[in-house]
Amino acid sequence: MASELTAARRLRGSGQDRPLHTVVLQSASVRSQGERAYLLIRDQIVTLKLAPGAVIEEAQLRQELGLGRTPIREALQRLAHENLVTFVPHRGAFVCDINLTDLHRLTEVRVEMEGYAARLAAERGSAADRAAMEALMQELETIDEGDVHTLIRLDQRIHRQVYRATRNSFLQTMLEECFNLSLRI
Numbered sequence: 311m312a313s314e315l316t317a318a319r320r321l322r323g324s325g326q327d328r329p330l331h332t333v334v335l336q337s338a339s340v341r342s343q344g345e346r347a348y349l350l351i352r353d354q355i356v357t358l359k360l361a362p363g364a365v366i367e368e369a370q371l372r373q374e375l376g377l378g379r380t381p382i383r384e385a386l387q388r389l390a391h392e393n394l395v396t397f398v399p400h401r402g403a404f405v406c407d408i409n410l411t412d413l414h415r416l417t418e419v420r421v422e423m424e425g426y427a428a429r430l431a432a433e434r435g436s437a438a439d440r441a442a443m444e445a446l447m448q449e450l451e452t453i454d455e456g457d458v459h460t461l462i463r464l465d466q467r468i469h470r471q472v473y474r475a476t477r478n479s480f481l482q483t484m485l486e487e488c489f490n491l492s493l494r495i
Contacts, residue, residue, distance in 0.1 A: 342381070343377055343378065343380075343381035344380070344381040344384035344385055344388075346375075346377065346381065347371075347375060347377050347381040347382050347384065347385035348384070348385035348388050348389065350375050350385075351366075351371065351375075351382075351385050351386070351389060352385075352389060352394065352490060355389065355394050355395070355405055355490075355494070356394075356462075356490055356493045356494055357459065357462065358494060360405045361405060362405050362406065362407045362408045362494070363404060363405060363407050364404065364405045365402055365403070365404055366386065366395065366402065366403040366404060366405060368382050368383070368386075368403070386403050390403075392487050392490060392491070393406055393487075393491060394406055394490060394491065408494055408495060412491075413491075413492060413495055416488055416491055416492050417492065419488060420485075420488050420489070420492060423481065423484065423485055423488065424469075424472075424485065426481070427472055427473060427476050427481060427485055428472060430475075430476040430477070430478060430481070431472045431473075431475035431476050434475060434476060434477045435475040436475075439471065439474070439475040442471050443468075443471055443472075443475070446464065446467055446468050446471060449464060450464060450468070462493070465493075466489075466493070469485070469489055470486070473485050473486060
C-alpha cells in the first residue's frame with residue numbers, strides 16, 4: 311500500500327478538492343448479471359466469508375444473491391481462471407486454498423508491478439484521478455484501524471484508483487487479479 315500512498319501524494323495538488331465518492335460495487339457500473347455475480351462472489355471469497363477450501367453451493371448462492379444459474383456459473387468460471395475457485399470432477403466447486411509459498415511469489419510480482427503502476431498513475435493521472443485519490447487519502451486519515459472490513463474496503467478502493475489512473479487496461483487487469491489473490495491473507 312505504500313506505493314499507492316506515494317502515488318496519491320504525487321497526484322495531490324491539482325487544485326480540485328471536491329470529494330469523489332468511490333464504491334467498490336456500484337449497480338450502475340455492473341454491465342451484466344454475470345459481472346454482478348462475479349463481483350459479489352469474489353467479494354465473499356476475498357473477505358473470507360467463503361473460506362479457503364469451502365464447498366461452493368451454487369443453489370445457495372443463487373438464493374442469497376438473487377441471481378440465476380447462468381450468471382453464477384459464468385462468475386465461477388471467471389473466478390477459476392483467476393485461481394480463486396477450483397473445480398473437482400464429480401465433487402463440485404471449491405474456494406482455492408491459500409498457499410504461503412504462492413503468496414510469497416505473488417508478493418514479489420506485486421511489489422514490482424505496483425511500483426510501476428504508481429509511477430504511471432502519477433504521470434498519467436487526470437484531475438479527476440487526483441481528486442479521487444485526495445478523497446481516499448482524507449478517508450484514510452479518519453478511519454478506525456480496528457474496523458477491519460472498512461479498512462479492507464478502503465484498501466481495495468485505493469489500489470483500484472491507482473490501477474485506473476495508469477490508463478493501462480492490461481496492467482490494471484493483472485494487478486486486480488494479483489490483488490484479489492493476496493487480499494485473502
